Amino acid sequence: MRAVVADGYGGPEVLRAGELPVPSPGPGQVLVRVRATGLNPGELRLLAGVFRDRAPLTFPHVPGRDFAGTVTEAGPGVTRFSPGDEVFGHALPRGAVAMAALVADVPSLSTGAMAEYAVFEADAPALALRPAALPPEHAAVLPTAALTALPLMRAGAFQKGQRVLVIGAAGGVGGVVVPLLAEAGAHVVATAIPEDEAYVRGLGAAEVIDYRAADPVAETLRRHPGGVDTLVNLALPGDRLAEAARAVRYGGRLLNIAFPAPPADAIGRDDLAPETVLTTARPGDLETVADSALKGTLPATVGRRYTLDEGPRAYADLLNEHTRGKLVVVVDNG
Template identity: 35%
Template sequence: MTTPSALPDTARAVRFDRYGGRDVLQVQDVPMPQPGAGEVLVAVRAAGINPGEAMIRQGLLHDRLPATFPSGQGTDFAGTVAAIGDGVADSSVGDEVLGYSWKRSSHATHVVVPAGQVVPKPEGLPWEVAGALDVAGTTAWAVVRGIDPVAGETVAVSAATGGVGTLVVQLLVARGVHVLGIASARSAGWLADHGVTPVEYGPGLADRLRAAAPDGVDGFIDLFGPEYLHLAAELGVPADRTDTIVFSDAAAELGIRVSGAAALTEEEAPQVLQRLAGLLQEGAVEMPIAGTYPLDRVADAFEDLERRHSLGKIVLIA
């Protein structure tokens, strides 16, 4: 292992020892993780939080993604390489990187991951943006690719100003797509400023979508829940042009694809992450940051997230 100096004996990490509400979250001292062969240790500067993490902690995904207690949490992160294991050639101590963990471990001051799961952080990209990019970014990329719209088509997007939605609508606009962004009225300004037609959610939504797209809706991306899958069917959107990130009975019944970050192959994921980081650095897309919280206030961060009204991402600062 290569390290610039002796590491502390302990790190700080979020832990929970049972399913439950935000009150089960604790930030504890844990043994400093050590990189093995082919791995890197990253001192975390920022780590995004995601709705799926709240669902795992509540036990709502136990059948598909069971927790083993005590459990850590977190996928996204950005930080500085603090140590490297044997056989790592593409990373050096001191490199600024962003990446992802599949071991629910990024909500911490230090995280160990395979070296292939980090990419260089572009110079000037803010830490909080880099640290929140992976899940939202790769999910957005996957769902847009899933319906593969072309210029001139009309695509509706639910939860259009959430962490994933803000990226989805910008990627669609970049393709020349007419985007109908379903969100609250208070988010209409942001959507309009980014070339999206805002459509307020709530009763009468189907009529408002028809009025906004009199020639019909060609595709539908659902980022919220199964009621939107039935809406897509009501609007006449074919199942193969509808995509969702939420597993549900409705998706299975209607034959609708469930995409997300896991839809990318092991080889594709870091390439997409690097591409998105570059687009953000160039200003071609932006990732709004709704709020930042210190690691010790992780429960407050999730309270903010679970209100489901944030514009963009909520980020932990380690």
């Protein structure tokens, strides 16, 4: 089978398109013919060796977490899925099993979704049936973003009329967070460059601040002198959150998903501490996500498409270029 492969740690330059044997499903596993896979920055951190002490990779390593595809074989003991089922989901590479210490819930483990075929653990809540009306490319860019956004929405308990500043709204997670906030009735102030303004407004942002032309904190306070109720940080590193937190009213909240997570005392305020939200899959979450996509709440956020052989370039673009929404590799148009 064709796959994107790394033979050692490094950046996108260590990735190549090559041939590997088709993996076989073991007990409790399914083999999936991958139709599409969405890219995530965390895959590059894993490849770079950021977690190698706790989650060492085995090589050759096939990246890829998010996918949509067709079950072609079910291993012994699998009752949840059958050959021919259309599925989508989120999975970590098998070598990253120690990521259990880094995430709230370990999703399905996989041989890597950036390939024509991949094995997944069938009973994990991060796998679900894909409705026929949900296109594979759309389904493939949802799982990581949505399974990050849903815990964030639960943690925030957002109410109608609350003012929420979203930093990094045009990115992959923003493509789910902003629509869910808008659906909840929040007044979303989003940071984005002018080229992305129409996109984030289409997601549901009520206001957009060009962070290249104006200081987002100063501009937020100019528009909302009392500060926003909640800051949702999808992009800034932890050492920049103290400055960003000035936009939050006294007694407000700061929710963070960016890596590395800031310490509790990073803000220097007695009324405000960063709350880092981790990607978590609960039973039924992906089914809820699919329903939201079908009714139009979660639009397709595919920014660029690549072939499987272009997978290494897709990762290079993810690392080196400004991206809107999600990058997707189309593995099989069949």
